Amino acid sequence: MTRRGALGALVGAVGSVAGCAALGDDDAPPIERSWYVSFREPSSVAATADGKLLAGSHSPFRDRPIVAGLDTGTGETTWSVTTSKGRKSPVAVADGWAYAVSAGGKVVAVDATAGESVWRRELDPFDEADPGVVEFAPIPLGDRVVAPISGIQDDVPDRLLCVARADGETLFTYDLPASLSGAPGALPDGVVAPLLDGRVLGLDRDGSVRWTRDVGAALSAVGAADGTAYLGAATEELLALDAATGTVEWRRSLENTVFTRPLVTDDRVYVGGADYSLRAFDAASGRQLWRDDLDNAVTHGPTAVGDRLVTLVGGRREVRGPSGTVPFTPTTLYVHDRDGTRLRRVRFDDKQRFDGGGVEWMGAAGGTVYLGQTFGLTRVAPEAIADA
Numbered sequence: 314m315t316r317r318g319a320l321g322a323l324v325g326a327v328g329s330v331a332g333c334a335a336l337g338d339d340d341a342p343p344i345e346r347s348w349y350v351s352f353r354e355p356s357s358v359a360a361t362a363d364g365k366l367l368a369g370s371h372s373p374f375r376d377r378p379i380v381a382g383l384d385t386g387t388g389e390t391t392w393s394v395t396t397s398k399g400r401k402s403p404v405a406v407a408d409g410w411a412y413a414v415s416a417g418g419k420v421v422a423v424d425a426t427a428g429e430s431v432w433r434r435e436l437d438p439f440d441e442a443d444p445g446v447v448e449f450a451p452i453p454l455g456d457r458v459v460a461p462i463s464g465i466q467d468d469v470p471d472r473l474l475c476v477a478r479a480d481g482e483t484l485f486t487y488d489l490p491a492s493l494s495g496a497p498g499a500l501p502d503g504v505v506a507p508l509l510d511g512r513v514l515g516l517d518r519d520g521s522v523r524w525t526r527d528v529g530a531a532l533s534a535v536g537a538a539d540g541t542a543y544l545g546a547a548t549e550e551l552l553a554l555d556a557a558t559g560t561v562e563w564r565r566s567l568e569n570t571v572f573t574r575p576l577v578t579d580d581r582v583y584v585g586g587a588d589y590s591l592r593a594f595d596a597a598s599g600r601q602l603w604r605d606d607l608d609n610a611v612t613h614g615p616t617a618v619g620d621r622l623v624t625l626v627g628g629r630r631e632v633r634g635p636s637g638t639v640p641f642t643p644t645t646l647y648v649h650d651r652d653g654t655r656l657r658r659v660r661f662d663d664k665q666r667f668d669g670g671g672v673e674w675m676g677a678a679g680g681t682v683y684l685g686q687t688f689g690l691t692r693v694a695p696e697a698i699a700d701a
Contacts, residue, residue: 349669
């Protein structure tokens with residue numbers, strides 16, 4: 314079966330992640346860890362400019378933190394802020410404050426130093442039964458924060474909610490013409506929003522539409538840098554759009570869709586695809602520089618950690634549209650050099666238990682890699698990445 318055919322079957326019915334193990338030695342840990350802590354349904358990690366570590370929980374229960382401060386050395390929770398019952402978004406950070414949204418109808422700002430809520434703003438309630446309604450983190454944008462509110466069901470209105478960073482006052486609400494297919498990308502003066510119907514919208518910071526571009530198929534999250542927005546499409550392409558006009562600067566063929574945000578750094582665009590590949594392109598011309606074939610569809614990353622690229626294939630991924638959350642297997646963590654040299658491959662499977670259960674996502678904060686698991690959060694030892 315081709316990879317494209319395999320992915321089609323995978324979306325229909327796939328196995329779950331039962332546990333984790335290392336390749337080779339059954340007694341070896343899957344990967345070196347600085348610590349592991351019990352933390353139910355972790356949504357994300359983030360770090361402030363001065364190194365304070367924050368985490369959030371997707372859990373809908375009232376006693377689970379929407380934002381928590383963690384000790385970077387031990388993972389111990391030093392403070393937590395809770396909110397009303399409802400599934401919670403990932404956490405965003407800017408200028409020492411953290412922002413998150415709850416499906417219970419609140420957006421909050423938290424002082425990461427004091428560990429206290431600065432303000433809470435009541436919103437129109439969302440449909441708590443829809444787990445995708447707060448999938449994406451808010452986007453700090455100058456003196457305001459844009460919260461993408463999107464569900465995977467037709468009865469949930471999709472919109473961009475903009476509030477003032479100082480006090481949470483609602484500045485505008487923009488009702489989207491279709492569901493978001495991925496996380497919007499931030500521009501210095503606006504956002505680029507990818508939609509399931511194949512359109513991309515460029516919006517100014519006041520909520521007015523700057524441009525609309527129809528590329529014909531569902532789109533990935535948006536990566537933006539130096540006036541260009543990069544995103545993958547279900548047309549099996551990587552696209553570069555002029556962020557000011559929406560004009561397609563270049564488009565390059567892939568072999569399947571893209572689930573994750575392209576990484577733009579060092580004049581290169583790195584993209585992980587559902588075609589089981591990690592690729593690098595020249596950001597200006599779109600010329601492919603290198604490709605490495607991986608174990609599975611890329612579900613998280615690549616992300617830059619120092620001079621390394623870290624990518625997770627497999628795990629759990631919220632696929633926009635009718636598929637919902639899909640558990641891809643096998644789950645493997647890759648470390649690459651920027652030139653495409655593969656430095657490390659760590660495969661997780663059910664041969665050996667790894668405290669915390671299955672690895673569901675990977676993220677980076679403060680130059681360190683974290684693994685979100687079924688029952689907790691792991692801080693990967695920095696040397697496991699740097700010395701790979």
